[in-house]
Amino acid sequence: MLRQLPYPGYSWSFxxxxxxxxxxxxxxxxxxxxxxxxxSKDCGDEITALMVQYDILTDNRRDGKDxxxxxxxxxxxxxxxxxxTRISGTIKLTELGHMFVAGEIGYTELMGTQALRYQYPNxxxxxxxxxxxxxxxxxxxxxxxxxxxxxxxxxxLIKPGLLILRILLELEHLGDNPVLSVYECWKFLVPSRTNxxxxxxxxxxxxxxxxxxxxxxxxxVPRRHLQEWFRLLGQSDLxxxxxxxxxxxxxxxxxxxxxxxxxxxxxDVASFWIPSDxxxxxxxxxxDQFGHLPLQSQNxxxxxxxxxxxxxxxxxxxxxxxxxxxxxxxxxxxxxxxFNFNGDLEQLANAMxxxxxxxxxxxxxxxxxxxxxxxxxxxxxxxxSSGQSxxxxxxxxxxxxxxxxxVKTVTKRSLQSxxxxxxxxxxxxxxxxxxxxNGPSDLVIAINAExxxxxxxxxxxxxxMRMGLLCRTETGFKGTGGANLLSRNQWTxx
Numbered sequence: 001m002l003r004q005l006p007y008p009g010y011s012w013s014f015x016x017x018x019x020x021x022x023x024x025x026x027x028x029x030x031x032x033x034x035x036x037x038x039x040s041k042d043c044g045d046e047i048t049a050l051m052v053q054y055d056i057l058t059d060n061r062r063d064g065k066d067x068x069x070x071x072x073x074x075x076x077x078x079x080x081x082x083x084x085t086r087i088s089g090t091i092k093l094t095e096l097g098h099m100f101v102a103g104e105i106g107y108t109e110l111m112g113t114q115a116l117r118y119q120y121p122n123x124x125x126x127x128x129x130x131x132x133x134x135x136x137x138x139x140x141x142x143x144x145x146x147x148x149x150x151x152x153x154x155x156x157l158i159k160p161g162l163l164i165l166r167i168l169l170e171l172e173h174l175g176d177n178p179v180l181s182v183y184e185c186w187k188f189l190v191p192s193r194t195n196x197x198x199x200x201x202x203x204x205x206x207x208x209x210x211x212x213x214x215x216x217x218x219x220x221v222p223r224r225h226l227q228e229w230f231r232l233l234g235q236s237d238l239x240x241x242x243x244x245x246x247x248x249x250x251x252x253x254x255x256x257x258x259x260x261x262x263x264x265x266x267x268d269v270a271s272f273w274i275p276s277d278x279x280x281x282x283x284x285x286x287x288d289q290f291g292h293l294p295l296q297s298q299n300x301x302x303x304x305x306x307x308x309x310x311x312x313x314x315x316x317x318x319x320x321x322x323x324x325x326x327x328x329x330x331x332x333x334x335x336x337x338x339f340n341f342n343g344d345l346e347q348l349a350n351a352m353x354x355x356x357x358x359x360x361x362x363x364x365x366x367x368x369x370x371x372x373x374x375x376x377x378x379x380x381x382x383x384x385s386s387g388q389s390x391x392x393x394x395x396x397x398x399x400x401x402x403x404x405x406x407v408k409t410v411t412k413r414s415l416q417s418x419x420x421x422x423x424x425x426x427x428x429x430x431x432x433x434x435x436x437x438n439g440p441s442d443l444v445i446a447i448n449a450e451x452x453x454x455x456x457x458x459x460x461x462x463x464x465m466r467m468g469l470l471c472r473t474e475t476g477f478k479g480t481g482g483a484n485l486l487s488r489n490q491w492t493x494x
């Protein structure tokens with residue numbers, strides 16, 4: 001007997017505009033939104049004006065004026081690039097949004113990883129539509145307040161894109177036709193409450209195909225939602241959309257072992273956002289998590305060139321061999337260091353073309369980590385400072401105990417090169433400080449992601465190089481360091 005839907009009217013809803021976007025559109029929309037970060041969501045007319053100038057999705061008009069931002073901003077929220085203005089009240093990019101603008105993650109990688117991580121329930125889908133409310137009228141759920149509460153009460157905890165990937169991989173492994181139609185997804189995948197039900201999906205699909213069953217019509221709303229999901233998946237480097245059906249891309253078929261590993265990670269309940277309730281703060285927590293990209297969740301099939309960080313250190317001259325430290329200026333770090341935009345759209349357009357926003361986004365990512373780390377160290381009693389164009393963060397606990405921190409933003413692709421760079425920089429800073437008459441300090445690399453437990457980089461840095469490694473997590477920082485580090489007890493659990 002086939003499984004039934006979790007509740008009447010249940011479907012995998014997604015933004016109806018996904019079919020109209022591509023890499024250029026998403027890049028430009030983010031570039032148009034970024035200069036207004038921190039400002040009220042009421043600045044939509046100004047963002048729309050910039051979108052009109054770049055001819056981005058500007059055919060929607062309401063009350064005689066363009067309303068591109070109002071109509072299409074949900075695309076960016078669905079992808080975890082901005083916080084929904086419905087709950088934030090301001091224009092606010094997520095950490096992932098800054099990474100995308102900075103060029104730290106490519107478009108197809110973004111689409112692939114976010115499509116696999118997107119789940120129900122989530123903080124973006126909160127409101128029950130009029131059609132669904134009507135469907136629920138005669139049920140015990142007629143008075144449920146919102147979609148998060150409705151899905152949670154029925155045990156829904158699922159990542160649709162991940163389920164589709166798992167089913168295609170299993171069909172490939174079984175030698176069955178590794179292709180899914182909208183009908184098969186609706187009939188055999190959508191009834192699943194959790195990703196753990198994928199064996200049931202496979203069994204039902206196999207039975208249907210053996211019986212040469214007919215694909216009957218499905219309701220308009222779930223059909224449209226599944227078509228939107230297929231379009232989303234088709235923009236990643238994992239899937240290919242052909243004649244309205246979804247299948248694995250050639251690159252995905254060449255690395256099925258790696259993708260099965262990704263499935264195992266993302267199917268783990270620990271990787272899900274578990275709503276404590278349906279409050280606004282809980283919805284914000286969804287964007288905190290969905291807008292943060294752990295290394296182990298990143299797509300293994302990235303094929304785009306990502307710029308490495310530029311070296312902005314001061315050229316060596318004898319007069320500049322030492323390093324002067326100054327107190328940390330917290331007000332100048334992170335979001336407080338806003339993009340310089342005076343309202344001149346032409347000037348902004350030129351800045352966009354020259355890559356100013358990309359550089360600014362990289363600086364924000366870096367400075368947010370420095371600021372967070374500095375505040376945590378300061379709260380433990382350390383005196384914190386930095387060096388112009390050199391040391392990111394210096395912490396001094398007194399009695400000869402101090403540490404130099406080099407902060408790096410990393411992706412799966414750039415991890416090793418950034419760690420190598422950090423090792424060289426830290427040793428350089430240590431040496432230059434000794435030239436200035438200072439004693440040795442512990443050397444610590446701080447990165448914006450948590451390494452998998454099986455990663456060898458942690459042992460390489462802490463045991464082989466005798467340095468510290470500090471990883472930023474969703475709740476703070478977690479570090480490792482050899483017994484030779486005098487300061488390790490001060491920063492290993494911040």
